[in-house]
Amino acid sequence: MASAMLRVDVVGGSELVLGAYSPRSPLVIPVGIQEFCRHVSWNPAKIWQKWCDPQVQWYEAPHGSFIYWNQENRCWWICDSAGRVTYKARDNHGKIESVQSWRSCEGLYSQPPACVQLLQTSDLNHS
Numbered sequence: 001m002a003s004a005m006l007r008v009d010v011v012g013g014s015e016l017v018l019g020a021y022s023p024r025s026p027l028v029i030p031v032g033i034q035e036f037c038r039h040v041s042w043n044p045a046k047i048w049q050k051w052c053d054p055q056v057q058w059y060e061a062p063h064g065s066f067i068y069w070n071q072e073n074r075c076w077w078i079c080d081s082a083g084r085v086t087y088k089a090r091d092n093h094g095k096i097e098s099v100q101s102w103r104s105c106e107g108l109y110s111q112p113p114a115c116v117q118l119l120q121t122s123d124l125n126h127s
Contacts, residue, residue: 009117016080021059030066036083056094069094
């Protein structure tokens, strides 16, 4: 299953990050990262270059939450629309398909997502 063909659905957990996520180019910086960086006076382009692997796409929900693989710490992060991390999952290879479990971050959320589902884009018409 090629990651370029995936859509991600987050079901359960924090309401801030529930929904269907569509793939995005790693060349585009998520709005939440830009907002977070402005809030802490960081350069969004430099931070995104440091954190984002240019070979690994990220995913975005219509409400602005996003999921990306942080190459610096080798974890997938689920962030709310303001760029605050809600959940993370360890993955040494940058392949969201291989993630087995998510955990809440910094004690902000009591439960991890019930399920992070991966759908091939060819399956979208059948879901």
